[in-house]
Amino acid sequence: MKVYDKPYTFITGDxxxxxxxxxxxxxxxxxxxxxxxxxxxESVFPLSFVKDCATGYAxxxxxxxxxxxxxxxxxxxxxxxxxxxxxxxxxxxxxITIVKNSTGTTPAGCTDPWLNVDASAAxxxxxxxxxxxxxxxxxxxxxxxxxxxxxxxxVTRLDVHFHVLSDxxxxxxxxxxxxxxxxxSEDLSxxxxxxxxxNTNFATEVAKLVExxxxxxxxxxxxxxxxxxxxSTRKFPLPRIDTGRSTxxxxxxxxxxxxxxxxxxxxxxxIVDGAGVTLQFTIVSITSPSTTGYGANTFSRIITxxxxxxxxxxxxxxxxxxxxxxxxxxxxxxxxxxIK
Amino acid sequence: xxxxxxxxxxxYAAGSMSSLIADKELLTRSHQLSFQFKDFFDDTPEALRxxxxxxxxxxxxxxxxxxxxxxxxxxxxxxxxTGDGALSNWPIEMSDTFGTTSNFTRTWFNNASSKYxxxxxxxLPQGSTVTITVSNTKPSGGNTLLTVGLVLRQxxxx
Numbered sequence: 001m002k003v004y005d006k007p008y009t010f011i012t013g014d015x016x017x018x019x020x021x022x023x024x025x026x027x028x029x030x031x032x033x034x035x036x037x038x039x040x041x042e043s044v045f046p047l048s049f050v051k052d053c054a055t056g057y058a059x060x061x062x063x064x065x066x067x068x069x070x071x072x073x074x075x076x077x078x079x080x081x082x083x084x085x086x087x088x089x090x091x092x093x094x095x096i097t098i099v100k101n102s103t104g105t106t107p108a109g110c111t112d113p114w115l116n117v118d119a120s121a122a123x124x125x126x127x128x129x130x131x132x133x134x135x136x137x138x139x140x141x142x143x144x145x146x147x148x149x150x151x152x153x154x155v156t157r158l159d160v161h162f163h164v165l166s167d168x169x170x171x172x173x174x175x176x177x178x179x180x181x182x183x184x185s186e187d188l189s190x191x192x193x194x195x196x197x198x199n200t201n202f203a204t205e206v207a208k209l210v211e212x213x214x215x216x217x218x219x220x221x222x223x224x225x226x227x228x229x230x231x232s233t234r235k236f237p238l239p240r241i242d243t244g245r246s247t248x249x250x251x252x253x254x255x256x257x258x259x260x261x262x263x264x265x266x267x268x269x270x271i272v273d274g275a276g277v278t279l280q281f282t283i284v285s286i287t288s289p290s291t292t293g294y295g296a297n298t299f300s301r302i303i304t305x306x307x308x309x310x311x312x313x314x315x316x317x318x319x320x321x322x323x324x325x326x327x328x329x330x331x332x333x334x335x336x337x338x339i340k
Numbered sequence: 341x342x343x344x345x346x347x348x349x350x351x352y353a354a355g356s357m358s359s360l361i362a363d364k365e366l367l368t369r370s371h372q373l374s375f376q377f378k379d380f381f382d383d384t385p386e387a388l389r390x391x392x393x394x395x396x397x398x399x400x401x402x403x404x405x406x407x408x409x410x411x412x413x414x415x416x417x418x419x420x421x422t423g424d425g426a427l428s429n430w431p432i433e434m435s436d437t438f439g440t441t442s443n444f445t446r447t448w449f450n451n452a453s454s455k456y457x458x459x460x461x462x463x464l465p466q467g468s469t470v471t472i473t474v475s476n477t478k479p480s481g482g483n484t485l486l487t488v489g490l491v492l493r494q495x496x497x498x
Contacts (some may be wrong), residue, residue, distance in 0.1 A: 010349040011429040024353045028360075037361050038496045042396035043371035050376035053388045084392050157388055163396040192344065195352055203356040215371035219487075222378065233441040236374065236487050237407040239446060317444060325428075339372065 018184045019159045025181035027197055032202070035209055036177045042079065043215035045070075047160040048145050049085070051222035056155025057147055060087075060256070062331075064292050066147040069101070070230075070336040071296040072137035073214050077165040083129040085158030091151035093119045096160055101142035108137030108333040112166040114145075116162060124156070136165070142294070168212035177205040180217035211253070214251070214338050219320055221333040223260075226267070226324045230276055236335070238271065238303050238318040249340055250303055253282045255322070256334040262288035265326035269335045271301065272319050279303075282335075291331070300340075370402055370493040377408075377474045377486045384476075391472045395423075397491075401462040402492040404432055405446035412482020414439035417473045419488050424468030432462060438486070464492065 005237045010020070047068050049057045057066050066123040083096060094112030099106055115129045137143065147158070169175045179202055182194040219236040226234060238250075263286070272279040280301045284293035303318045322333050375391040406419050414437055421432040436445040464470060472488055 009353065010346040012346040014346065016349075021349070021352075028353075028357070031360055033355070035360055041371065044373055044376065044393050044396060046373060046393055048376070050388075053380035055386050079396070082394050086387055137490075139367070157390070159392050160395050185408070199352055199355045203359075206356045206363075207361045209360070217372045219374060219375050220376055232409050233483070233485060235409075235442070235491065236376075237405065237444065238372075238401070239405045239407070239444070240491065289429050340490060 010321050011279075017116055021195070022181075022183045025183065028202055029179050029181055032179050032205060038225050039168050039176070040165060041215060042163050043211045045164050045216050046159065046161040046218060047145060048220060049160065053301075056088075058154040059149060061151045062064050063146065063148070063281065064258045065332050067101045067256075068145045068220075068334055069254070069294055070144060070216070070218075070334075071142045071252065071254050072139055073252040073298070073338040074139045074166070074212070075170060076137040076214060077171070078110070078137060079132075079163045079182060081115055081131045081132050081133075081160070081162040083117070083158070083160050083170075084126070084148060085117075085160075086124060086126055086156040087117065087153060087158075088124060088156045089152060089154040090117065090119065090121055090123055090149075091150055091153060091293040092149050094147070094149040094153050096145060096147055099146050100138075100142055101144055101155075105220065106260070107135045107137070111132060131300045132311075135210045140295075162213075162288065165216045166212070170212060171262055177204045210216065211340060214340055217337045217339060219335040221322055221330060221335075223226050224322075224330050224333075226322055226330050227321055227327040227334075228276075228325055230272075230321065230323070234322040234330075234333075235289065236320045238320060238337075250280065250299070250301050250337050252296060252298045252336075253280065253320075254294070254336045255282045255284050255288070256294045257284050257292065257322075258331040258333075259286065259291040260329040261262070262286070262325050263324075263328035264288045264293050265324050265328065265334075267324045267328075268322070269333075270321045270323060271337075272321055303339075353468075367445075370491050373490045373492065375378065375472055377489045379483050380474060380476055380486075381477055381478055381480045381484075383480060386473060386475075389474050391488075395464040395466055395470060396469045397494050398466045399419055399464050399492040399494045400463065401432065401490060402493050403489075404434060404445060405444065405489045406434055406436065406486065407442065407444045407489070408438060408484065408486035409440060409442040410438050410476075410478055410482060410484050411440060413478060415476055415478035417477075417486060420471070421470060421490070422472045423470035425465045425489070426462045427468075427470065429465070430462065438484075458480065 049241045075125040094117040096115040121127045181198045265286045271279045282297035286293045417434040417438045
């Protein structure tokens, strides 16, 4: 990988060779290519279909419990999906499906089921599945991932995860920087206009380097009492990290919630700092007799600042909390953050 | 006639390069993985204390962190991260005491000072399977909520 701190430095009194100027522009062209080539990241979206380390999801759970919901913050692609787990009861094919909330349909390019466990799979032995289907997640669309079967089943452990591909240029070649400089000839006096054009064009192309990569972080929560009070029983870390994530910011937070019994109130996913001060929140209002709700909030919040070379310091760690205006028991909560 | 100076030429050479360099430094190339483990004890079968994932692109481990608490009594929680690549011979292991108030412990792999001496560089090849296993010295009773997180940085090439 190239290292480009600064191209050639001219000194008064130098004998100017056109090749020096051309070398500068060649250098800058390659530097821009290097930066533009870093356009994709691929991250893991993990889902655990267990409530705790002893209780997995079962057919007796509600469909809402067996569903994970999230909203795509931008156009993204799913590139692969994996299933790995152990079942203590299998009586028919067990399948994982993904549908668009707006239409209830499987995304184009994806299969139904997305992942499955055959009815003949052995009980209490590890089962696996892989689906390399590549399909698009549309910006702003809510997706629902459901574990289901036509017969009774019980999960002992079930990890499902899929890979999400993000392109900072939004999968468009139109916005990809491209710089081809005009080279100078021996007659420098007539080429100064060309130099100005190169400078302008280069600045225009560099300006296209807008951060557009997205990656998810997920926090599931089961069988937990919530209230307006802060509690470590429903708190998840967004740690201070002094490396590559130091400038990350959250751009969307969604909250999927299912209550054990209906309690009218407002339910929050909150990003708080180390002192417990709320920085951002997503609110879901539930009115009895409903027990379920979903909300997604878009914002831009830098959550980590770096400290280079210091020891672990928790004073500025950030957290995600699930709280509510009224005391209630959560059957399931699922918070998804998209980090840019 | 205007004389072109070395300063003029250097302005051409340096123009917009600071933005380019800043982009290289600021572009988010990492992603954070967070796994939750609830209510596991010294007698919980190992298969139930595990999570697995497949690495989407070759990357290295920037940071591993553990956050959580034991509701009823203090105990020692150990996190093992094993897998293909460098993890096959040099798994990451973290162990610390977790009490009734939350504890946050972490290690990062940037040669900064850390409470953990083992900061070897861990590369996760594309397609490798990583397994996270947690264990607890606490016998059954009370509750545990533990988050194990990894921050992975993706390699880039041209």
